Amino acid sequence: DSGVTQTPKHLITATGQRVTLRCSPRSGDLSVYWYQQSLDQGLQFLIQYYNGEERAKGNILERFSAQQFPDLHSELNLSSLELGDSALYFCASSVGRASSGANVLTFGAGSRLTVL
Amino acid sequence: DAKTTQPNSMESNEEEPVHLPCNHSTISGTDYIHWYRQLPSQGPEYVIHGLTSNVNNRMASLAIAEDRKSSTLILHRATLRDAAVYYCILRDVGPPAQGLVKAAGNKLTFGGGTRVLVKP
DSSP: OOSOEEEOSEEEEOTTOOEEEEEEOOTTOOEEEEEEEETTTEEEEEEEEETTEEEEEOSOOTTEEEEEOTTSOEEEEEOSOOGGGOEEEEEEEEOSOSSOTTOOOEEOOOEEEEEO | OOOOBOOSEEEEETTSOEEEEEEOTTOOTTEEEEEEEEOTTSOOEEEEEESSSOEEOSSOEEEEOTTSSEEEEEESSOOGGGOEEEEEEEEEOOOOOBTTBOOOOOOOOOOOOEEEEEEO
8 A cells, every 4th residue: 555545546538528526635644646557548646736836737638637736635537438538547646846757756656447 | 658669478487596687778767667467357466676776675676786677576486376467667756846846747657567477
């Protein structure tokens, strides 16, 4: 158990639907990162939050949005789902400043999304 | 982010050392070298990181070339549980915070990694 909790572990839904993935960071960690891993794309960085504020953005689609709440948990919202959104979605957390080359990320076990 | 180059795959025998090379010829002076690994059906896991000097921890050793253009992750005695994809990543220290200007975050950019197969 890494200390980063992601729910749900598995999710099956239909195209056009909307889902919410939830992440609870390790106790004491202020930064949360979201990654998408599909078979043909590898691990793609989506977005980072630090203490409730967005700090870095990657290849996140406009149909996707995220936020970090005052209790530091984060949610990734995926809407108008397409078949290509089927992937593993990982959340990671780190302690310390928003930007530090020495920051070590701790990853959760992931949420597997299947869009039919 | 500066780019890293790793072999696609490597094989090792159980109980033998594994040396995983990583080239990062465009590394800047403020880039940290990080290694993560991803076991099958799991999230990535931190292995080790360093800036200039060689580093050791309970999982592995990191040998950094003097010019920092390459590094090698060393697993001293491979076990079957070490079979995974190993990622070498450069991570910038990021811009300094200035007064009320908030420091931007910095992402960890994963490449293709090296798939390590450990044979019994």
